[in-house]
């Protein structure tokens with residue numbers, strides 16, 4: 001079964017398409033987190049960032065930059081979030097890799113919470129386990 005983004009790619013459902021090339025496309029997100037919120041989506045369907053070939057993933061970021069530069073000229077935001085959710089727990093709802101490009105206009109127009117209570121031991125353990133997995 002096709003993903004919703006494959007249906008958009010194949011013009012079976014409408015979208016506000018901003019950009020397309022052989023590897024990726026970019027269109028306005030139907031639920032605008034902020035004004036101008038866009039998605040950059042692979043043309044081939046991969047489940048998420050971790051399943052996507054590197055050359056596609058890096059091109060998604062390059063196109064995300066191009067889209068952000070255009071949004072900056074058109075809408076004059078003060079900043080951006082580039083975001084890709086991996087897994088339901090992280091908020092992924094469409095299992096076809098995509099990068100959110102979210103213009104930011106005022107503090108807290110989008111919120112994430114970060115925690116500052118990690119102990120030195122926790123950091124050491126994290127460093128050990130992730131470094132081991134990297135090698």
Ligand code: 5GP
Nearest residue numbers: 004015027028029030031085091092093094
């Ligand atoms: P996720 O939750 O997977 O990180 O992001 C999926 C995004 O796709 C959501 O922000 C949602 O609003 C957007 N979306 C879902 N269905 C459609 C659609 O049919 N058209 C467009 N343009 N965006 C969609």
